Amino acid sequence: MNRLLRNSLALACGLYVDVALATTQPAAAVVAPVAASGSAAGQLTQLVLGLLLVLGLIFLLAWLLRRVQNAAPGSAQVIEILGSRSLGPRDRLLLIQVGKEQILIGHSPGTIEALHVMAEPIEVPASARQATPEFAQRLMELMGKDQKGRS
Template sequence: MKLRFAHWLAVLGLTGTGGLWPAIGLAEEANGGISPAAHLTQMIGGLVIVIIAIVVLGWILRRTQGGLSRGSQTIELVAVRSVGTRERLMLVQVGEEQVLIGVAPSGMRTLHTLREPVSVEEATTPDFSSALRRAVSGRREAGGERS
């Protein structure tokens, strides 16, 4: 695996410097200077290396950090209620136990530990299209249609 990675790294290095681009050798001028086509080829090679590096680093980051958050969740956020501009109450499920936590700019505090878990119903929030449809139909009924 490491040998294959080293091989691809060498190929990418040669690509960026122009070693694998035969157009560079053909595009050089007789006086020893590099033509605009050679500069363009090197620039495109460098761009390809940067894009490949971004993709590879993103894949590595996802593999290393993503593995930590996967699996069974032992801590689950059950409900959140805002009680002020910067204060919230959070109901957190930890295993079989539920804990009520107060969150403020000064920090977090455990307010209460529930002996019996509270079941929270899933509140269905309407999507934007249905809310817009209701608003438009209510407006038509109240004011009539304009011509």
């Protein structure tokens, strides 16, 4: 992994130096006629390598972000979403557990309001708790990878 990162950084630095040198040359050298076949292949190669570098960095950062998010302990969270209900395309009700207190929250695009603080906590079964966001769960169902039924 470190070797891949070093190689991609070295390639990025090499491309940066190549572009920097091209911009510092006199204008007469830039306007000089270019050989059609050799230079076009070189530019195409440089373009493809740059694109591959950018795509590689995107995938690397996505992988690192996923690893960092999974490393955080889930049970040590102070605030937990016990349930949610969609009221419309952009409005939601959320049942939040903060310590030993449960709060019903209304969420709209511009506001978040505490609607009710529960006098006694509601017991929410573990099967009813939403472990993954609705979109992610629906996508997994469509792909045939439903995780809820496999427990």
